[in-house]
Amino acid sequence: MTKRAAFAQLSSCWGCDQSLVDLHLKLLDVLPELEIVYWPAVVDYKLKDLENLPDRSIHFGFVEGSCRTREDEHLLRTMRAKSKVLVAWGSCSCYGGVQGLANQWTLKELLERKFLKAETITDGRIPDENVPGFKEDIRPNPDVVPFDVLLPGCPPTSDNTAEALSALLAGQPFDLPEKTVCDQCPKVREEKHIKVVHRTHEGKVDPERCLLDQGYLCLGFATIGMCGAQCPSVNTPCKGCFGPPPGIKDHGAKIISALGAIAEMSPEELKEAFPDPLGSFYFTDYAASYLSRLVGHTKEEEQ
Amino acid sequence: MTATTQRAASRTKAKERARFEPRIVAFCCNWCSYAGADLAGTSRMQMPPNIRIIRVNCTGRIDPSFILDALYEGADGVLVSGCHPGDCHYTSGNLRMRSRYVLLKRLLEQAGIEPERVHLQWASAAEGDVFAQGVTDMVERIRRLGPNPVRRRR
Missing domain, CATH: 3.40.50.700 (NADH:ubiquinone oxidoreductase-like, 20kDa subunit)
Known part of the structure; x- marks a missing residue:
């Protein structure tokens, strides 16, 4: 059937x-x-x-x-x-x-940025006819x-x-695996001592060694392993797009928890190392984070 | 809203603010700050009663999600108190906490949540006074910020 x-x-x-x-x-x-x-x-x-x-x-x-x-x-x-x-x-x-990630701003700010303040727009207006309307x-x-x-x-x-x-x-359950991207990654891993964080375009990648060991923010360690480590295999750091393994409540919290353990950097250096921490640590799951939910409450309060 | 109800609303709000007693979760490490808190107590040092202490073996055990969870569940602030750098019972747990704390503050700031709601301090087992002062300052800080938005809504 x-x-x-x-x-x-x-x-x-x-x-x-x-x-x-x-x-x-x-x-x-x-x-x-x-x-x-x-x-x-x-x-x-x-x-x-x-x-x-x-x-x-x-x-x-x-x-x-x-x-x-x-x-x-x-x-x-x-x-x-x-x-x-x-x-x-x-x-x-x-x-x-x-x-x-748009949850960092209010809907009003987003609409103005997109429809009124965008560089290419001359006579901007926010569309309000024959459109379904946005969620906050x-x-x-x-x-x-x-x-x-x-x-x-x-x-x-x-x-x-x-x-x-x-x-x-087949009528079978489909459960998410507990393993991470690192478990699927072919690169050689060593003891981690991160002294500097590189942006993806900086420096030259050693194709044999773990990207995180080399100072690239590769999020494979906190990301559910379903993709077969597609990105690290071609020397591109994992952005964490599959989200955390089951049981991890907050992806970004897990990432900074691990970074705190392996980064051998002063607090000042760490502070400067990530120009856009929310974008880096919550690429696809900011809306599911504690932070976004906390801010959501604040927004409702203001209305 | 009429002018009268508006006035009444702002009066209740002012009253609420005056009545606001912060609820603060404190994570203390077993070896330094928890003993420091104990010393402050047995020495009868005065400090506000607004904190609820959770003992952990080391501040290095505190996952940032514990702190975020506390805020999400309605804590007005989270205080983390550990050994001075170099004094950690496990050599470097407190330094790990410090790195996590720096990154967590950046996240809070970018997300639009007052980063002052989370604070990290050092207090040794001999520093009951430092602990008591840290708690007093924390309560003052949170009192200025007002209640956690999550709690206001409930």
Whole structure:
């Protein structure tokens, strides 16, 4: 019996779809078992097509992206109502995504920066007609509706999505691994003594040795190992886009905890080492952090 | 909101501020500051009763998420008190805490949360007075900042 699946896109880059389509011929292994009832990224479905389906009639609902607009939240709630198993697909859906970093500012500041003060704009205006309207801040989708499966990644690799789909089709649980990116990384690790932190473009990388040992902020140690260490393998420091392993409550707190143990630098040097700590330590999961939640409370207080 | 209710609201707010008693979580290391706090107590030194001490073996054991969790759960401030640099029972746990503290302050600042809500001090087992003064200063600092926004909402 084929299973009905739906793929919904909220505010995001739709890279998760791209990653799924990148399966190429391997898609043929799973496609015959799926009946796709909603996938606007590929076929011209409308929102009403989804709304007209009976409740709980979709076996697997994949939600990508986070709720920046009111329409996003409506689509998310619709997906929850129509799906038996709801999958948070990608880091945007699990943690809020890169756009979660916008939670550092109020919506008013963001709108003014984007629509009035951007360098390329001559007669700016904030659009308010025929648009769904923005949400005050980004929250991780699991804070809005309950989810059954989390599949983080920016994007989840093609194989990640294929594995999750196969597990769901076989009726097996899909649990996130406890290991980190370091466990999958082929580079040689030594005792860590970090005396200086380099920006990614500075210096020359020794391709054999651990990037963190060489002073590059590689976040593999605090990041869930699902990607096969794609970035460190090609000498690019891990940005932590998959988020922390299960059980870690706050990605950035874990990162500074580890950095405190391995950095042999004076407090002044450490202070200067990271020009944008939130952007560096919470690349895709600032909205899920304690800090963002604390500030969210402050914003509500002011309104 | 009419002028009368507005006045009433601002009156209640002022009253609240006057009545505000900070709730501060203090993490003290077993070997120096916890003994220092003990000494301050047995020596009958006066300090405000606004802190709740949690004993940890070493300040190096304090994960930054403990501090953030305390703030999220409604603590108005978090005080971390450990051995002086060079005096750590485990040689360098306090220095690790110091590095974490510096980075945590940067995060708080960038996120728009008053970094003064978190404070790190050194107080040895013999410095009951330093500990008591540190607590007094901390309570003063938090009193000036006002309640944690999370707590105000609840």
